[in-house]
Amino acid sequence: MTNAIQIAIDGPAAAGKSTIAKIVAEKLGYVYIDTGAMYRAITLKALNAGINMASNEEAGVLLADTEIDLIPIEGGQKVLLDGEDVSEAIRSQYVTKAVSEMAAHELVRRRMVELQQKLAEGRGVVMDGRDIGTHVLPAAALKVFMSASVEERARRRFEENKKRNITTPLEELQAEIAQRDKMDSEREVAPLQQAQDAVYLDTTSLSITEAAAAIMKLAEERSVAL
Numbered sequence: 001m002t003n004a005i006q007i008a009i010d011g012p013a014a015a016g017k018s019t020i021a022k023i024v025a026e027k028l029g030y031v032y033i034d035t036g037a038m039y040r041a042i043t044l045k046a047l048n049a050g051i052n053m054a055s056n057e058e059a060g061v062l063l064a065d066t067e068i069d070l071i072p073i074e075g076g077q078k079v080l081l082d083g084e085d086v087s088e089a090i091r092s093q094y095v096t097k098a099v100s101e102m103a104a105h106e107l108v109r110r111r112m113v114e115l116q117q118k119l120a121e122g123r124g125v126v127m128d129g130r131d132i133g134t135h136v137l138p139a140a141a142l143k144v145f146m147s148a149s150v151e152e153r154a155r156r157r158f159e160e161n162k163k164r165n166i167t168t169p170l171e172e173l174q175a176e177i178a179q180r181d182k183m184d185s186e187r188e189v190a191p192l193q194q195a196q197d198a199v200y201l202d203t204t205s206l207s208i209t210e211a212a213a214a215i216m217k218l219a220e221e222r223s224v225a226l
């Protein structure tokens, strides 16, 4: 007999967090929550509406006026921004280039964390992001800090983009990933860092199946131990 647990997966961009989190959630029958999608959704809205985030007043109105819903669907989640499906739009380079600046905003983080904690309440979840083990779910039974070399992460994203007909050159992708990691790690509020009690998993030379199996093994151990 195993207990439903909370699993936090953090790490830098394109490390494989969401791919592995989805597989693990599906195998365990848990809810999968991609917190990056929430930061992307609020970024999309602020960009489109021309909000000046340097003004706490404008930022506050934007946050109070915005509804973000994550709807579980087969193989992942659908992202609704004020009721509109923005699952594709939030993956554009337009949003990717702006999201780390938005995610450094204290009011934005406060609101997103509140929503994320509510989504995770009282159920088995696999949540991926940058601050899940350190801030959002500090009591998670399993915390994993997943990484891979920046070259391998850029190569994976390049291959993924090719399938979506996105032609950003490999060197540009690597620079964008490194820049986003730097901003995410150096911000003042809830920076990207490994929680003290997280297991470090380097996936550079692991296949998707191997990485998922490593986390499944840890999840099974932790849920039985409860």
Ligand SMILES: Nc1ncnc2c1ncn2[C@@H]1O[C@H](COP(=O)(O)OP(=O)(O)OP(=O)(O)O)[C@@H](O)[C@H]1O
Pocket: 011, 012, 013, 014, 015, 016, 017, 018, 019, 020, 036, 156, 157, 159, 160, 203, 206, 207, 208, 209, 211
């Ligand atoms: N172990 C692996 N081996 C090879 N490819 C992988 C591995 N893990 C993930 N990938 C591929 O790498 C790409 C990036 O993975 P994914 O989107 O899961 O990363 P992420 O950490 O969630 O990224 P981000 O934080 O930027 O959203 C995907 O195309 C995925 O299929």
Ligand SMILES: Nc1ccn([C@@H]2O[C@H](COP(=O)(O)O)[C@@H](O)[C@H]2O)c(=O)n1
Pocket: 013, 014, 035, 036, 037, 039, 040, 099, 100, 101, 103, 104, 128, 129, 130, 131, 132, 180, 184
């Ligand atoms: N818990 C989180 C999750 C994400 N962010 C910020 O959002 C950006 C996009 O995340 P992806 O996982 O979709 O790549 C990311 O670069 C962070 O700036 C965050 O701060 N906290």
